[in-house]
Amino acid sequence: MWAFFARDPVKDFNYDILPETQETSGIWTLHRGKRKTGGEPVSVFVYEVSTGTEEQTQLAKAAFKRMKTLRHPNILAYVDGLETEKSLYLVTEQVTPLAAHLKAQSDRGGSGDLEMSWGFHQIVKALSFLVNDCHLLHNNLGIWSVFVDRAGEWKLGGLDHMTPENEDASTSLPSAKAVHSDMDKYDPPESPNGGEKWAGDVWRLGCLIWEVFNGPLPRTSSLRSLGKIPKALVPHYCELVGANARARPNPARFLQNCRAPGGFLSNSFVESNLFLEEIQIKDPAEKHQFFQDLSENLDSFPEDFCKHKVLPQLLTAFEFGNAGAVVLTPLFKVGKFLSAEEYQQKIIPVIVKMFSSTDRAMRIRLLQQMEQFIQYLNDAAVNSQIFPHVVHGFTDTNPAIREQTVKSMLLLAPKLNESNVNQELMRHFARLQARDEQGPIRCNTTVCLGKIAPYLNAGTRQRVLISAFSRATKDPFPASRAAGVLGFAATHNYYSVTESAARVLPTLCTLTVDPDKNVRDQAFKAIKSFLTKLETVSEDPTKLAEIEKDVMSSAQPAGAAASWAGWAVTGVSSLTSKLIRTGPGAEVGGPANNTPVAANTASPRSEVKPPTASMTLPFASGLAIQSDSPKVTEKDEEPIGDRWDDEDWGSLEVQLKSEVYMESLILVDGWSAEPAGDWGAEESWESVAGLSKTELAKKKREERRKELEAKRAERKAAKGPLKLGARKLD
Template sequence: MWSFFARDPVKDFAYEIIPDTQEKSGIWSLHRGKRKTSGEPVSVFVYEVAQGTEQQTQLAKAAFKRMKTLRHPNILAYVDGLETEKSLYLVTEQVTPLAVHLKTQAEKGGAGELEISWGLHQIVKALSFLVNDCHLLHNNFGVWAVFVDRAGEWKLGGLDHVAPEQGDPSGVSLPAPKAVYPDMEKYEPPEMSNSSGEKWAGEVWRLGCLIWEVFNGPLPRTSSLRSLGKVPKALVPHYCELVGANPRARPNPARFLQNCRAPGGFLSNSFVESNLFLEEIQIKEPAEKQQFFQDLSENLDSFPEDFCKHKVLPQLLTAFEFGNAGAVVLTPLFKVGKFLSADEYQQKIIPVIVKMFSSTDRAMRIRLLQQMEQFIQYLNEAAVNSQIFPHVVHGFTDTNPAIREQTVKSMLLLAPKLNETNLNQELMRHFARLQARDEQGPIRCNTTVCLGKIASYLNAGTRQRVLISAFSRATKDPFPASRSAGVLGFAATHNYYSITEIAARILPTLCAITVDPDKSVRDQAFKAIKSFLSKLETVSEDPAKLADIEKDVASCAQAGGPSSSWAGWAVTGMSSLTSKLIRNTPGTEGGTLEGGDPTNSNSPTGAADSAHAAHAPGRFNRFNRNPREKGVFTWMCPDIGFFFSLFFRAGRSSSSMTVKKQSSDWSSSGWDADDSWSNEKEGQGQSSAGEEGWGNDWGEEETDPTLATKTLPLPEGVRLASEYNWDSSNTAKGASQNDLFASVSQRNTANTTAEMSKKKREERRKELEAKRAERKAAKGPLKLGARKLD
């Protein structure tokens, strides 16, 4: 029992000191430490009674007391403490001495003026708090009394000599710093201690010494203060006031702060303004917060890294979690994320991103999709498939074309992380619907391009079922860039087709578009035909090479992208519709060509003949039936890798090349998720006769000879065209009453009879009206008051 009371209290202390982390800070030794339970990093100031004098022990106990009672955001924060007969332990937030911090920054190129300006602002504000609010004097103000936390913010410490202005009422007087530290005499003001100047005149003088040392290094002697050195010009007038010989002319810390905050002053900049706003963000109006976060994105590149990580990031996360900042926090959030390690990113930002995807805010959704490249590498497959993809797929059916387009493009980044079901079934179902039914030509084109880029991630069965049918459909699209995308899709995935498929299905499709009205499409078709023909010729000359050419046909999904030499095209090279649709700006805009080499006509990704780059009159005569819609497409790049730039007029909700929608959705047409692009069932993929450019989709491409003679059962009530009575002379007795043309003829006859009866009734009514008018005219006008005779 007695051993319990005799236990060493240091062993029961809740904090652990990390060995070999000692730094000297006055009479204290500064160590790094951590909380035993949570591992939270802290700093521990230790004073050993046995190693100090009586005066130093007295100062250490006074500092221990002041740390507990003084609370201010710019004063070193007290966390915990322990006082024993042998030692004093002061636990504070994790900090580094300013001298050490400046030395480290000098090795990296020096601390920037923005960081120093905010640091000085904080220290002067802490000094003003002591002098003006608490009526205390620090008496030990200098570089050694300033510490820097993880966010790069400066904290005032070294409270060993703090005393009231009028002296301690208890009569206890602390020794002066120069009595304890002989080398401190150079920081003493030139006037005598009994000078008639303000009590805080000495504090302000030491502030001038601090400013000199921050910019020029350790102060060798008092006379060195006369040499400005590297003190910034904007700070020189105010610095000279601090170190003036007349103590009465030295400004109060509050007035010094006010003078430096004036327009053009050293403390008047975007960094200081941002910090001041963040300190009061909880009481700001929502509109002010929105504007602040928008401006913050532009300034973050010039802000210190530690400040971004440890001060801006927590505020951004708080603003999203508990405020209504919305999508405006995304841009600065991802900028700050660049400074984080992989573990920090996974811990702090990924949970927020996952939550953002479930938001119904369209602005939030489209910005996430646009900036997915910045965080996709930190997302694990489980989170993508279970928490992100189910929300992203809603974008495929969104009424906003910009969201549909960005959703398609995002699949290029998500595809490597999707599981078997989501990639080969769910995604293919959405792609099939977009390519067949979306009214926006650029979105149909992007869908085709994206499919070609992610082909290597699909399993062999899906590739064989989907690719040829999808690219063949694209070659019949009324939008020229979509037809080019179909050709380039064939070329980019050429290694996934067997020789038989090339000869029987692909080449006939490509040959059909060698007479395309758009020359850029024709040029790409001829290039692709030559490439596929060379394969056929190679196998014809040497059949032993067949296995090598078809080695990738049945290959499993690969981790890398398409290996084709024609794969220089990408979704990111296409002009985005997003900005045009969101701004809804009237007028025309030209596109910007990205990627490729427009000067290299020999390269597969080079531009086509420049003479055919512009649209010739009547170029879209086959597809653009509405003369008012001509000229909507500003230009289409014939580059093999990148395509088009599309302009939408204000208020227009659909492009000029509108594809008619099918009358029923895919589930009712017999196309399930696994067979969205299959052409093995009768009627699948066939467009109505009125959909120009989409008719006869894939029926003529079937190569299975057994299907040519196979008789398929017809649905109830459906008859073959050959069974109808095509001869109008045979509509007499005995003809089927269900005959299509007979019923139409009967309806027409009935309509004609009804029209004739109506015409006769109208003529009869006009005759009666004429006769009444004649009788009235024969009797003459009646006089007023006269009786009408029968």
């Protein structure tokens, strides 16, 4: 039992003190520490009774008591404490002395006036709280009594000499000068009882301002030299260090004066901080406007402030405040300051949850800004939690959502599993390319397919690519036809020599008479490239294996094609703006954007390599045409969505369930292969009929109706005329 009472209380203390980092703050030694159970970082102020004087011990115990009882956001927060016969342990939030913080900031390029302004706002507010609300005098204000937390917030500490305003500080506690002989330069020139009660603290506030901008104060007379004190602060600073103690302003009035328009404390950073402190009582409209403005201001705000103060508020606003899509832009801006581990812990769970939202504004902003966070998403989360929600965008009635969903596949494809990329994604792409009413979306679908081709397995590439690009070459939208041509060129290495000759070149040759010159130009270049490839093999059959090495290659592993990440087709969130930009006469995929597909002009008998780099989807940034282009009339072009339905990518067959539902087009899952000859037969059938499937179905129903009417008329005639009594009715 006696052993229990003899135990060292320090060993039972719930905090570990890290002795290797020590800094002196007045009579205290400041240590870094951490909680034993959770590992949260803290600061531990230690005072050794055995090495201090009686006056210092008296001050340390007074500060220990004050820290327990005072609570204010701008005063150093007490967490825990331990008092033994040998030592005093004061545990607070993790902080750094202001002097050390300013030195670190100076080494990194200096601390801006924005951070200074908010820091002084906090210290003056803390001083005003003590003087006006608690009727206490600090008596020890200086750079040594100010500390900075992880968010860059300034906290007032150093409560060793604090006294009630109605007590004489010189008799109640030892003065700072009595403990530290070099402190007399911070004393005001008047007698202790001269002026207002707060006059001494306000004078020391002026000394603090001088030291923050100019460094250590060598002597009292140096206060007359302004040095680097900002001009907006100079008149208010002069009031603080004026010789007339009665003219010195109350801390609350000083704060008010500096907050006036044009004052040192009147700026966006201070306003943002004040709003965040009261965000819980703001109405939704004010919050929405604040987060919108915050995105523009974040670039000028300190990094630590963004990470440790703005980010928690953004996460809280999304989680509990129904802030919606407006928090996304500032959230991703702040995310740039986080490490990969911090991003995984704080941002990714929010992003995953956002994708399940039905808010269209949220969805489109996520898709537009996916490039900022895609690298932090692991494959499992993409396939199980994100992709199932994203695919709903392919069928959204809003064209902008469909467009952004297609473009996002460039970033998601490397992380998709085989089933999602080869089956689910291809099914949606086939439907968009065949039946979407927006030409730019059909065009971008073709572009995206060409870019993600390396991630498809060999079987899917064989079934899909030629069929998809052939369909694109028949699109009434010129940019889609150009995309089909350049899609063939960009994926040339996935076609065998036989396919190039029998399927690709015949399709390209039909475009040499296309009404659009850009399409014709690209078709001629692609034809020359493919002919060069065929000539190379014809001249040297031993090169066949080398040229066809990629035809049956495996899908490219995730993350291996970072160069595809940029979407160069100029998309927008609204199809009322330009989706794809070029000027009149600009060449699709031409020099203004990317290197065009260059025709290989070398002699067939020379050493010619198949085109590679020059064929890498140059069309991605040069497809011209606006989304608000004139609609195609029946007189000019064939109807969109019906013309190519039976030329599906690997026969996504159209099932006509019955005559009643002849117009219903049902896509069958999977991409079953079709012989090359069948595509030609279907195309011939459709071209001879001159009708789309919908029109053909209507025609068949009309013929069936006429046939039934004819049979009804025959039965009526066979029965003869009806009789009523003796009269004959003709």
